[in-house]
Amino acid sequence: MNRFWALVFLTVPVFGVLTFVVAPYFNHWFPPDVSEHGRIIDQLFMFILWLTGILFIATEGALFYFAWKYDRRVNPEPVKFSHGSHTLEVVWTILPAVTLLFIAIYQMNAWADAKMRRPDIPVTAEITGRQFNWDARYPGPDGELHTPDDVVREDGDIHFPAGEEVLLVIKSADVLHSFFLPNLRMKQDVVPGMEQYMWFKSRETGRFDIVCAELCGWGHYRMKGRATFEPRSEFEAWLKAKAEEQNARTVAVAETE
């Protein structure tokens, strides 16, 4: 191998690392985090990114160094093979194993908080994924789902109270979907026939994306929704307005068109 090719190979890790370095400056990094727990998720991500990043740079550096050093033209000596070093083998088996074990234990609490310690509060809404829309069913005044006073929204415009814990039941009407709230660092796969739960607490108000994160058919790309986080009073007013709209028995005849 000559040194030209060594340099060509070097461009790959250089480009890879550069992508990460410049991405935040081009707005290609994480969307703003508005959730209570998202900080921990982001910290975990950054920790793993740094760890793997440093290892990546070291490994790629070593690979490049060998390709550069053992160029045939400057290093005509034939290759010598050795049977290997027992100590080295043990070290590079144990070291990654310990690291992986450490990560597994280190993230356990975050995982449990996000997926296992379901808060004991009433369900805020039932979210149903269907090709290709997110529907929401709110329990209505009686607090029970699937009763005649439910408020059902099928336009993907889903509202949640901000600043308090929200518990969702997530279902699918047809195939696999994944309910993804990027700004809340929350993602839950939806399996037909199963009820999944998701809980989160937003620190801020605002309108954020809901996307489907599991390829679910030809319209997957457009299976978007909008999550609006607003103070409890506004949320309740919205719910009331939608309940009234849903119970409309008359029609405003003053057509604009």
Added chain:
Amino acid sequence: MLTGCGQAPPAQFRLDMTNVVDKQLARPHQAQIANVLGAMFGTPDEPFALGETGLSQRRLHMAAGPVQSNDLGAKRGLYRRHCAHCHGISGDGRGPTAGILNPYPRDYRKGKFKFKGTQYAAKPTHEDLRRIVHDGIPGTAMPSFALLPPDEIDALVEYVKYLSIRGEMETRLEDYVFDAVDPEEELDLEKDEGHREEVMAMLTEIATPWQEAAEQIIVPDESAIPPADRTPEEIAESVAKGRELFYSATKGNCLQCHGPTGLGDGEQTDFDDWSKINKAFIDNTASLETEIEELQKNLAELKGEAHDEAEAELDAKVVELKQRREWMAHLLPPRNAIPRNLRDGSYRGGRRPIDIFWRIYAGIPGMPMPGAAQSGAGGTGLSQEEIWQIVDYVHSLPFEPVSRPQKRPTNVEAVN
């Protein structure tokens, strides 16, 4: 302009070959019809609307054309971006994804729309179509476009109206050429004042109902509307009455199609109007085949002039059969119109009581569902009070204990 690689030919409106082949319109006539339509409606890239249509040129411009937006963010090509892959460039409901959908996407060209708040024969209002685009149609592949800005939804609705008017005009024009234009005659509206007047009269006839749709809105009588503050007992009473009407063979007779259980398992063998057209085309092709076989059998027995005549007739039929078979490959296979399952709690045309009221009152155009308010011909002359009672009953069905699915096992891990 760059040409060649990557440059797609401009999009074109295609003629509705079901009608063209059915009527055996000659190629010159097909071209003349396309010319007349082009002069009246423009192309998918540059549509225009004659004053008679009452459509907004600005909105059409926004919805039509290839997908693009300029430096100021003004968008074009909304229809092709959001709709055409199902509903097709011509609005024929035969876009590339149409075949894998159930139900099929709507073919706008027939001018019939199922979910609206106007009288049976009237067109939907702008607001009716707007609601469908905004909310989508739950239970079908029609998604909600609630995230689009209002002016984009308005533009799309306008374009749907445009495609519908254009499509209805096309059918009328083809029928007109078949009925009133000699095979040798040319249909040129510039030259022939008579044809011109006829055609413009057709356009007015098709477009006026669209402009007058708002006058046809069904406004329920105030006196018949159940008050908002009913007690649970009053609601239960109304539900019980609605149930009686649902099962009554002389009054509501809903069970005939929606089934004794309300699961939509009654009469399932009928077709909707869009499938009926395709089915007729396929059936007629089959009978043409038998006709040709008969003619071939008889041909041997004929002599002289009779033989020549029969042979000419046979040749014409063979050509027609070939055209029919070619076109049949493009048709969406007809499907039965399955009555709605009233227990699963999804409502295609909207879940508001007024939506259900409209469906029952006026029926659903294009579907076997008759209007209940009219008496005779499928309708059973229900009063508005009675319709509201059925609305209450229908609304109660998804919440009956039998409608609820059994409690499914929850995610054990998540429960913890």
